[in-house]
Amino acid sequence: MRRALQYLATSAAVLCCIIIILYGDRNFAKFPDFRPAAVSKLTLETRELKFQDIGLLKGLGVEFLPNFKNPCWYEVTEAHNDLGKNKSFYASLSKSPSLSKYRYKRETKKILRCLPYFFLTGQPKCATTDIFQRINIHPDVVEPIIKGPHWWTRRRFGPPYAPQPVTLSEYLGVFNASRIEEERTDLRDASQGWFHEKITGDGSTSTLWDSSLTMSYLHKIMAGSMHKPITKYLLSRRHGSNSLSNTQTYSLKIKEAEDGVYVNDEENLQEFKYHQYHNEDGIVLPFTVADVIHSVLPKSRIIAVIREPLSRLYSSYLFFTKKTSLSPEDFDENVKTSIQKWKNCIREYSDRTCAYNKTLQNSMGVRLYNGLYSIFIRDWLKVFQRKHVLILRMEDYHQNITETMDTIFSHLDLRKLTQEEGRKVNMAPVRNKNRKKPEIGKMPESTADILQAFYKPYNRDLANLLQDSRFTWEDIYSKGHPEQLHD
Template sequence: MALVRRNSYHFRFSVQFYDVGNNSMVEGNIFSVKPITYNRDIDGPVNCNITVDDMMDIMNMYEGRKLQCLPYMYLVGVAKCGTTDLFKRITLHPDFKAPTRKEPNWLSANRFCEASVNTFEGAHFWPYLGSNVGHDEPVENNAEYIYHMNSQARILINVRNPVDRLWSEYLAFSRSANKSAEIFHQIVVRELSIYNRCLRTRTLRSCMYDRPMAQFSTMTDVERQLMKQKCHLKPVDIVMLRRGVYHVFIKDYLKVFPRDHVLIQRLEDIADDPEETLIRTFNFLGLKIPSKSNLRKIMDLDIRNTRRPINIKRGGMLEATRHILHEFYRPHNEQLSILLNDSKYNYGPRG
């Protein structure tokens, strides 16, 4: 069965698929479509599940629009953990077919490969999808959607010390011209208060998957008032505390995918030995190791998405901020190290 997706922006964010086998449209969420059987005659890990006749039928139906294959690799996260740099180096492998853009965000937002770091923390509109309706945490999520579309997919996840990740995210994504360690501290204190209040009455997983609360917690009083008046806006300051609670989201992927289909790497290790990281990644993806000269070309690429000079001048966060963030993340780092059976994921205050 070959599938072509088109968005249908109406109640419950339904999606329509063209089922070539039955020559009909299938409407609903991803689980409405039977698991896909792939064409294994094509050499290499990145395959299309479609015949020439099927392709002609679809091209005629959709007036010659470009046909796309489902991704084999998903670099799902986490933001500010070296994903842009790793993705760019992977695309330079001679046997890798790069997508037209790094982050299509189809699973996380634009459904209503893929290297969308938002895929890690779930679809933006998960409360409206399928069996999630009426629940305060996902019953079905992106890990299950990916597995349903391609059970042989490979999942890449980069992490780093969550305290440093949060500061890096604030500097990179906040739209305020007045970013500072003091303002960051105020936002963190406010956000910690909101999450601690949430955790008194709800499960950890429920609080971490609550995207509206995550956005609301970073807003100023003025932004909150505008939001209460039904104004659609994004917070100026981006400080997504929940993204560093890695074990909650990683556990959802490990429940679905075999352990050898999920590669989790630390940015700290990537920085210490980038060549070994790349070789390990290529092996994981089933790609042959390039020749020494080609590997050197890939390694000579300038590091992507580094901190801008203006943000470097801002220095680091306050020590008081680092302390309270470490205390918040400490039990979650412990849970991550237990989940992965590796003590190096039990980050201290500075790595």
């Protein structure tokens, strides 16, 4: 009996030592604590979000309200204005003619906070502005202050996209929580109570493809021994590792490398390596902004609108190029030099690494990388369930606005519109149409031939990924060069 007691005492002492060592290890302590905490002790006004909180709201102890379709929660705060105090961020919002309607209307310390239910992504010049305005015409969709706050990809990190980091609290101010809260449906079910079915969305086009700042910051906080626990955490959040019980069907393994960590994804027979290309601004990780969003909003509805890549590239060149010497000849020269830089990169690195590398992106005269849809969409499909991701062609949208909008509303699980409501959606004026093209002229046919050859394997890869031959755009090419397409 005495020996048994001595054994128990010794075991207890050893256990205490292990606990002390673990909690005393700084590397261990630095890893974010994802255990839930009392909401009343952790308000957004008293604790600013740190980028190290990979789980974002997990670290804040927030749970979404079950009687709201949109991801929302109540917060106790002293502030009566949920638009925040970041003047540099809200300067762009001052042009809104009815900005005051977005201020929280109730004089109370308990206010509703909401994140977006859906993300309308895509690439620049793919009609996302026009589609976003039509989505917001639906009576059950609450329009945010601006279409694209670009918070997840850019502004939360500060420079160069914002003078100072935009906090989560300020990002939440973009969404009109008052309107989401004010209308409710009585389900006449005591177990459910009142159900708020209104939703809101984020229309930032950079969300699909711009993960450079996310990768750079993750690289910094994954230094030393932190890369393993953070890598395992992010991979564990992906739908494949959670939804499939058979680990042999889907496995993600981590192994050491001299210059970083390899993540071997056996399902797609791809190997990712994070390393440095030119400088830290060009760091490429196996994780994208999709992983960060999914860690917070795993049930988000994603809508990606893409366009035949040749016409998209020319429209983007005309819309974003600031120099005054725009011309088809200048475009042709920039295309040739950009393709050469791309070829130089993929001689040494993978297509994925070159597509995400910010150093290479900034050196190109045209946004060649934006048309590599399969690379970006594949990363999103690794993270989100396929049923939550809707991929649309801009050409199909222009061909049949009514059918496309019905598909979008169905994807968002919104009710069917009445005839009058549908008329308002379909008859809305076209937004953000490029006006420069008729003045400058068409893309040269020789340039179109070069670009068509460049994008062909990537289009084929996308069609295989989505199991849909439309995404080769052969139906467009068979009608002639795509520079004749509508913007």
